[in-house]
Amino acid sequence: MPAVPGRTRARAPRGRFAGSGWRSFSVLANVLLIGLSACRNHDFPEYPASYREFAYVTNGGSNTVSIFDVVHVRLDRELQVGANPTGVTANPKRNEVYVVNSGDRGANGSVSIIDTEKNAVSANIPVQKQPYFLDVDPSGNWAYVANAGSNSLSVLDLKARRQLAIVGTGEGPGLARTAPDGRSVIVSNRAGNSVSIFEVNTLASYAQPVPRLRKVIEGCPGATDISVMPDSSKAFVACSGGHQVMVVALAHAAKDGAPASPDALEALLDVGRTPVHLALKPDGGELFVSNFDSNSISEIVTSTDDVGGAYLMGSHPVRGLVTADNSTLYVSNFRSPELSLYSIDDGKRRTLPLPIHVGDGADALAFSSSGNLLFVVDARSGDLAVVRTSTQSLFTLLPTGRQPNGIAVKAYKLS
Numbered sequence: 001m002p003a004v005p006g007r008t009r010a011r012a013p014r015g016r017f018a019g020s021g022w023r024s025f026s027v028l029a030n031v032l033l034i035g036l037s038a039c040r041n042h043d044f045p046e047y048p049a050s051y052r053e054f055a056y057v058t059n060g061g062s063n064t065v066s067i068f069d070v071v072h073v074r075l076d077r078e079l080q081v082g083a084n085p086t087g088v089t090a091n092p093k094r095n096e097v098y099v100v101n102s103g104d105r106g107a108n109g110s111v112s113i114i115d116t117e118k119n120a121v122s123a124n125i126p127v128q129k130q131p132y133f134l135d136v137d138p139s140g141n142w143a144y145v146a147n148a149g150s151n152s153l154s155v156l157d158l159k160a161r162r163q164l165a166i167v168g169t170g171e172g173p174g175l176a177r178t179a180p181d182g183r184s185v186i187v188s189n190r191a192g193n194s195v196s197i198f199e200v201n202t203l204a205s206y207a208q209p210v211p212r213l214r215k216v217i218e219g220c221p222g223a224t225d226i227s228v229m230p231d232s233s234k235a236f237v238a239c240s241g242g243h244q245v246m247v248v249a250l251a252h253a254a255k256d257g258a259p260a261s262p263d264a265l266e267a268l269l270d271v272g273r274t275p276v277h278l279a280l281k282p283d284g285g286e287l288f289v290s291n292f293d294s295n296s297i298s299e300i301v302t303s304t305d306d307v308g309g310a311y312l313m314g315s316h317p318v319r320g321l322v323t324a325d326n327s328t329l330y331v332s333n334f335r336s337p338e339l340s341l342y343s344i345d346d347g348k349r350r351t352l353p354l355p356i357h358v359g360d361g362a363d364a365l366a367f368s369s370s371g372n373l374l375f376v377v378d379a380r381s382g383d384l385a386v387v388r389t390s391t392q393s394l395f396t397l398l399p400t401g402r403q404p405n406g407i408a409v410k411a412y413k414l415s
Helices: 020-043
Strands: 051-059 064-069 074-080 085-090 096-101 108-115 120-129 131-136 142-147 152-157 162-168 173-178 184-189 194-199 212-218 223-228 234-239 244-249 264-270 275-280 286-291 296-301 306-312 317-322 328-333 338-343 348-350 362-367 373-378 383-388 393-399 404-413
Touching: 051 085, 051 096, 064 085, 074 120, 074 393, 096 131, 108 131, 108 142, 120 131, 120 142, 120 152, 120 162, 131 173, 142 173, 142 184, 152 173, 173 223, 184 234, 194 223, 194 234, 194 244, 223 275, 234 275, 244 275, 286 317, 296 317, 306 348, 317 362, 362 404, 373 404, 383 404
Parallel strands: 085 131, 085 404, 275 317
Antiparallel strands: 051 064, 051 404, 064 074, 085 096, 096 108, 108 120, 131 142, 142 152, 152 162, 173 184, 184 194, 184 223, 194 212, 223 234, 234 244, 244 264, 275 286, 286 296, 296 306, 317 328, 328 338, 328 362, 338 348, 362 373, 373 383, 383 393
8 A cells, every 4th residue: 555645654563573463362362353254154154155045024014025134134124015015925936935914904915025036026926915924835835825815715827927716715714824734724714713624636637726624613602723734644823812723633544554544633732822833843743832821832732632731931921933953942922021931842942041122012933944043023022033043142133124023034045
């Protein structure tokens, strides 16, 4: 660099320690950099240049989606979608994310399709009144949307970008869930206190999988969240209007000498008051129920339908999420600033040296694809808490739009 007129360059120190001090500083700096790099390698994977990962947060109060760059842990952009976006889901097979726009009062809703390689809206599909959530079938070709204001289920052709069919459900359906085998779609009818089960033809030659109503099971007050076993053998439904979880044995064909079996009510399990969310372990062994008005979670052994116990969490637990290794349950508490942790192996709530403060109104949860980060959507303060799972501590807070409520993570490599 040329000398600046009127100034003299700083001279290097001379004498006995000349040069050695600078070398010592350089060595120390390198050691620190190596240490920091080691920490980053431990907490943050080394991604190839073609790797992309983003977290998508719906903002119901600003009609936008906040898109976060997971690799660099920063806000990438805020994208305009439809009116009152709520649910958001990533396609397991395509580089797309789907945002359910519940719409203005009395108007039909829509689904915005986000191209995750461009992070731009590529299409909008009109649906019916008051949709809130969407589920994608295992093939990635079809999606199902429960329309609470129309008592119907919309079937979407994701390739053709259109609503393929509309079928009737019970009253006030809130959620549709596809079984892992793709044969069944389960719908919780919140206002109808029931569960509708649809058959889907999964033959490759059947190009349009219009669901056929197979069974309606009554007796689940305020039916809300649904969780289906990995082998598609049964579904669990939270009856949020009371204090139970309904267990439904799903129909299956005759196989290996065992007779065919129809859909049937298997059990009604007593849990805490106002169960609102079901978190299934990845191995399917246990299910954890967030009991909103009991400030607790209930643990259900899925193979025997036994309620193993109830454990106090924070104030009004609303969501749960289990780590990929099946060891830890994270619980967001809607009226508590702290995130709760439950050790599944030890069967008790974990206490940390320092609590994980994530802000008031913690709601939706999602892990990064590697599991090194946990994202917590804060509905009240309008931000996204990023928790480092290796140290179980808050890493940073990132701003969202107004009234954030849902989150989905999508990772892929550019071709």
